[in-house]
Amino acid sequence: DAKTTQPNSMESNEEEPVHLPCNHSTISGTDYIHWYRQLPSQGPEYVIHGLTSNVNNRMASLAIAEDRKSSTLILHRATLRDAAVYYCILRAFNTGGFKTIFGAGTRLFVKA
Amino acid sequence: EAGVAQSPRYKIIEKRQSVAFWCNPISGHATLYWYQQILGQGPKLLIQFQNNGVVDDSQLPKDRFSAERLKGVDSTLKIQPAKLEDSAVYLCASSFSTESYEQYFGPGTRLTVT
Numbered sequence: 001d002a003k004t005t006q007p008n009s010m011e012s013n014e015e016e017p018v019h020l021p022c023n024h025s026t027i028s029g030t031d032y033i034h035w036y037r038q039l040p041s042q043g044p045e046y047v048i049h050g051l052t053s054n055v056n057n058r059m060a061s062l063a064i065a066e067d068r069k070s071s072t073l074i075l076h077r078a079t080l081r082d083a084a085v086y087y088c089i090l091r092a093f094n095t096g097g098f099k100t101i102f103g104a105g106t107r108l109f110v111k112a
Numbered sequence: 113e114a115g116v117a118q119s120p121r122y123k124i125i126e127k128r129q130s131v132a133f134w135c136n137p138i139s140g141h142a143t144l145y146w147y148q149q150i151l152g153q154g155p156k157l158l159i160q161f162q163n164n165g166v167v168d169d170s171q172l173p174k175d176r177f178s179a180e181r182l183k184g185v186d187s188t189l190k191i192q193p194a195k196l197e198d199s200a201v202y203l204c205a206s207s208f209s210t211e212s213y214e215q216y217f218g219p220g221t222r223l224t225v226t
Contacts, residue, residue, distance in 0.1 A: 032213065043116075043203050043217025044155065087154055091213070098210065099168065100145075102154030 004088045009107040012078045020073040020106055022088030027068050032091045032098070035062065035073045037084040038105070044087065047073065083110045114138065116218035118204050124224045130192035133221045137185070137206030143167075145215065146179055146189050147203040155203055161187065162210055194225045 005023040012018040024033065034049040048055055048062045050071070055062045061074040075082055087105040091098040117136040125131050137144050142163050147155035158177065160168040163184040172179070176195070181187040191198055201220040 034213065041219075043205070043220055044215075045217065046214040049213050085154075093211075098213070100157060100215065102147075102156070104152070104154055 004090060004103050006086075006088050006103060006106045008104070009109065011109045011111065012075075014080060014110055014112050015077050018075040018078045018082070018108065018110075020075075020086050020088075020108065021070065022072070023070045024088070024090055025069045027090055028092065030093060032093075033062065033064060033068075033071050034089045034091050034100070035060070036087045036089060036102075037082075038087070039081075039084045044102075047086070049091075078108075078110050080110050080112060083108055116204055116206055116216055118202075118218040118221055120221055121219065122222050122224075124226065125194055127196055127225050128193040130190065131194055131223060132188050132190045133202050133204075133223075135187045135189070135204030135218060137187070137204070138216055141206035141208055141216070142184070143207045143210050143212065144181055144187050145205040145207075146187070147205065149201045149203055149220070151200070158189070160210075167210060191223075194223075196225050199223060199225045 032051050035047040036044040037047050038044040048060050050062045050064050063072045085105040085107050087102050091100050119134050144161045146158045148158050149155040158172045159179045161181045164181050179189045201222050203220045205215040205217040207215045
């Protein structure tokens with residue numbers, strides 16, 4: 001299974017943009033890049049996903065390197081509510097559907 | 113739309129006792145997942161169901177853990193007997209199908225084994 005590498009923690013100021021990096025040098029051509037986040041005492045929630053092109057949604061943007069060996073989750077204006085653990089996940093499609101393997105994630109601290 | 117429901121939210125048991133967790137997925141979701149999350153780690157998939165059939169249980173410790181989804185809706189996860197290292201949050205998630213890109217997670221059950 002392809003592995004992702006993320007910094008253990010990052011810090012941001014409120015209302016500033018945040019760039020959360022993820023390395024996935026062993027990604028295969030059919031692996032989708034997904035991001036989930038987990039707020040304190042809650043289950044993870046889906047943020048965004050992509051395959052090759054950059055993606056935007058109401059929560060965030062996902063920038064994928066041309067060689068797909070790395071990606072960056074962009075929160076355009078961090079709020080206190082964005083303090084969470086962010087997981088970068090490669091989802092490989094196999095005979096049973098998508099297989100999701102979580103790493104340890106990046107804990108984001110947001111300062112007021 | 114109601115989310116994924118789990119109960120109980122908290123459970124404390126002694127080692128060698130048994131425990132069961134219940135999950136009710138989002139209505140219409142065919143795929144159901146059970147994850148174990150140990151403190152400081154990301155969730156680890158234990159078992160995945162498609163309707164009432166098992167798709168993946170490769171990481172389920174089958175000597176002590178069991179799970180069922182008899183009618184393809186609700187699911188229960190059981191541990192018997194529990195060990196100290198089973199202390200974790202047990203998360204249930206569901207998705208419309210195995211091809212869905214988004215999983216919806218419940219709040220989890222925090223298990224403490226003493």
